[in-house]
Amino acid sequence: MSESATLQVGFLGSGRMATALAKGWLRSGLVRTGGCQASDPLASARQTFTAETGCPAVADNCQVAAASNLLVLAVKPQSMPALLEEICPHVTGRLVVSIAAGITLRQLSAALGSDCRLIRVMPNTPCLVGASASGYSPGANATAEDIALVDRLLNAVGVAFRLPEHLLDAVTGLSGSGPAFVYLMIEALSDGGVRMGLPRDVATVLAAQTVLGAAKMVLETRTHPGVLKDMVASPGGTTIAGLHALERGGVRGALMDAVEAATRRAVELGES
Ligand SMILES: NC(=O)c1ccc[n+]([C@@H]2O[C@H](COP(=O)([O-])OP(=O)(O)OC[C@H]3O[C@@H](n4cnc5c(N)ncnc54)[C@H](OP(=O)(O)O)[C@@H]3O)[C@@H](O)[C@H]2O)c1
Numbered sequence: 001m002s003e004s005a006t007l008q009v010g011f012l013g014s015g016r017m018a019t020a021l022a023k024g025w026l027r028s029g030l031v032r033t034g035g036c037q038a039s040d041p042l043a044s045a046r047q048t049f050t051a052e053t054g055c056p057a058v059a060d061n062c063q064v065a066a067a068s069n070l071l072v073l074a075v076k077p078q079s080m081p082a083l084l085e086e087i088c089p090h091v092t093g094r095l096v097v098s099i100a101a102g103i104t105l106r107q108l109s110a111a112l113g114s115d116c117r118l119i120r121v122m123p124n125t126p127c128l129v130g131a132s133a134s135g136y137s138p139g140a141n142a143t144a145e146d147i148a149l150v151d152r153l154l155n156a157v158g159v160a161f162r163l164p165e166h167l168l169d170a171v172t173g174l175s176g177s178g179p180a181f182v183y184l185m186i187e188a189l190s191d192g193g194v195r196m197g198l199p200r201d202v203a204t205v206l207a208a209q210t211v212l213g214a215a216k217m218v219l220e221t222r223t224h225p226g227v228l229k230d231m232v233a234s235p236g237g238t239t240i241a242g243l244h245a246l247e248r249g250g251v252r253g254a255l256m257d258a259v260e261a262a263t264r265r266a267v268e269l270g271e272s
Pocket of ligand 1: 013124
């Protein structure tokens with residue numbers, strides 16, 4: 001029997017990230033509609049999950065935990081202690097994946113039992129469109145099959161790196177929170193276009209496509225971004241004039257500060 005025929009994924013918490021992952025995995029074909037369900041105390045979250053994925057969502061976490069062989073803990077870090085206490089009796093024999101920012105494997109294992117098979121993952125929402133960037137770190141009891149399964153699921157919706165756990169907060173700060181940083185940049189570039197006379201709809205597509213194209217150039221040519229930047233900045237030209245304005249505005253420092261601030265916040269969330 002194929003892996004996807006036996007895989008029963010249960011999302012505990014059916015909010016934005018659970019919905020995005022479920023949609024991405026269903027679209028990839030690795031998870032079947034009949035092999036996915038969710039639980040959430042919030043009726044509106046359950047309704048959205050079902051409307052977006054076609055999969056059932058119920059209020060009872062234990063019902064979903066009992067019926068699944070892969071549990072995805074997809075609640076906010078602040079809600080995690082209560083969830084762990086509730087599902088603890090139901091995790092035996094199941095692979096448990098946590099996507100919560102800041103919550104460590106040690107905290108998960110202390111709450112669920114030291115023999116629990118755990119993998120900590122930090123995905124991002126572009127998994128909805130097959131373009132996520134994730135990092136993951138397996139716990140001591142995760143088997144080679146568990147790790148291969150999670151690696152396949154994450155790579156089916158983007159790219160994923162296996163990393164030492166201490167780096168997952170930095171992944172949270174860079175790629176977990178990063179889409180919001182880039183949305184802000186796209187919005188600002190579009191504002192610049194509108195200020196210079198472009199219609200808003202044209203400006204936003206030009207800005208987003210420019211970010212997409214530049215990202216593809218970095219990923220597909222494997223050329224250092226600084227080299228690619230130099231290649232488009234001719235002496236005395238338009239691009240170097242724009243780059244000078246960006247440097248005067250401290251954009252590099254601001255982006256580095258953003259990743260640092262988000263990383264520090266992830267660490268704080270794990271400590272609270
Ligand atoms: N959004 C992202 O881009 C992103 C990226 C990477 C990782 N993450 C991680 O993913 C996790 C979920 O984030 P999100 O943005 O999807 O949050 P979200 O939209 O708020 O979804 C979380 C859902 O879980 C529910 N919930 C709370 N306590 C629960 C419990 N005990 N049992 C079952 N469900 C419960 C919440 O209901 P209430 O509202 O009633 O509490 C809410 O509907 C977070 O830990 C975050 O760090 C998010």
